[in-house]
Amino acid sequence: MFVVGMGQLAFAQSTPADTVVIKIGESSKVIFAIHKNDLQTIKYYDFQALMNDMITKLENNDGTNVSTPPSNYLKDQDRVVSTDKQDEVTYEWPKDTESDERDDDDDEWITYEGNNSSRNGERQVIRTYRGKRTTHSLNFDIGTNNLLKDGKFPDSGNDLYTVKPFGSWYVGINSIQRTRLANKFFLEWGVGVSWYNFKFENQQTIMSKDNVGVNFAIDTRDLDFKKSKLTASYINASFVPVIDFGGNRRKPMVFDSRNANSFRIGVGPYVGYRIDSYTKQVFEESGDKKRNRNHDSFYLDNIRYGGRLQIGFQDVDLFFNYDMNELFTSGKGPALNAFSFGVTF
Structure with missing residues (x-):
């Protein structure tokens, strides 16, 4: 029975x-x-x-x-x-x-x-x-950033704004909404803040500006220089369509066993507005370690916009951002484009 x-x-x-x-x-x-x-x-x-x-x-x-x-x-x-x-x-x-x-x-x-x-x-x-059709997650982008000049790294010309890859960290904190548009098609959209940290290869590089534009020069002071970098922070908005072959309605996370067999990829635009920028020099003088910060715009463009690529497999998500506009205002600095890549937590 x-x-x-x-x-x-x-x-x-x-x-x-x-x-x-x-x-x-x-x-x-x-x-x-x-x-x-x-x-x-x-x-x-x-x-x-x-x-x-x-x-x-x-x-x-x-x-x-x-x-x-x-x-x-x-x-x-x-x-x-x-x-x-x-x-x-x-x-x-x-x-x-x-x-x-x-x-x-x-x-x-x-x-x-x-x-x-x-x-x-x-x-x-x-x-x-x-x-629910839309879920929320708080994401952290951790990676590195660099600069391109005419599609090449500035170190090919020994320019003073050549960036040292190690130590040039990119950090982003993003509040992301994930909306299901179809079975495996999602839109990830949200706002966040990010920081570019361009650590110069030449530790004696110093930045300044005048009425003509921004200047890169060698600091000739008799000091033991340890570091020189440019930091710029932005508030951003992004809109990234994503295909998630696992159909996960939630944003995948690192070390999350729910996404063991899931592959996902997305490409979309972002736009940002500069909220702060400064240079920082670290050096030793008479045995004492000192730091100098100089908050200024340095003719950095107030707006950044570009494209974002996201690729995820299992519990790991990678990102790549490329700024389509130049880092500095046109005519006020070298023609440089910033990019960043790393891991999303």
């Missing part, structure tokens, strides 16, 4: 039900007694799955009695079925990733209450789970 305790499909004995007879082959038939009050509830069940289990049991000549909970045959396994009388709840979570863990803060439940139509007079409740 194969028994499925579908309380949601039960009906009061005092009210007649409609009978549906399905003939199969020459000598088999399936009979459903369906009450009209249960038409809404019956839509939630996968009867094909029920038939498959029943056929498997018959083919194995299994004569034991089996009582199966109705939640096993809910479509998509994404609903909660409960009764008021027994106060029992069976949870079945949607599996849009490989993890069974869920955060209800970003989820939506729609409750349907059926009539008192079960054999025991219980009020049946079906709660349908729906993941």
Whole structure:
């Protein structure tokens, strides 16, 4: 005997039900007694799955009695079925990733209450789970940045603004919304702040400006120079369409086992506005370590805009940003384009 305790499909004995007879082959038939009050509830069940289990049991000549909970045959396994009388709840979570863990803060439940139509007079409740279309994450971009002049690194001409790769860190903090547009197509959009840190290869490089433009020169003071760099910070907005082949509605994160088999890629624009900039020199004088900071615009362009590439596999996400406009205002400094790349946490 194969028994499925579908309380949601039960009906009061005092009210007649409609009978549906399905003939199969020459000598088999399936009979459903369906009450009209249960038409809404019956839509939630996968009867094909029920038939498959029943056929498997018959083919194995299994004569034991089996009582199966109705939640096993809910479509998509994404609903909660409960009764008021027994106060029992069976949870079945949607599996849009490989993890069974869920955060209800970003989820939506729609409750349907059926009539008192079960054999025991219980009020049946079906709660349908729906993941929100848009989820939020706080992302950190950590990487390095550099400069290009006519598509080449400035070190080819031994320019004083040649950047030292190690120590030229790029840092970004971004509040990102992830909106599902289609099954595996998302839009990641949001705002954040970022910092360029251009550490010059020549530790004696000093920046200044006059009415003509920005100047790069050698600091000739008799000091033991340790570091010279230019820092610029921006507030940014980005819009990156993403294809996530894993269909993960949440933004993937590092060391997150939910995305073990997920590959994702996205390309989109960003725009930023400069909020601060300064130069910093570190040197030793008479055995004392000193730092000089000079906050100034240095004719840096107030606006930056460009394109962002994101590539992720499993639990790791990489980014690449390229500023399409020049770092300095046109005619006030060398024609340099900034770029950055690294890992997103």
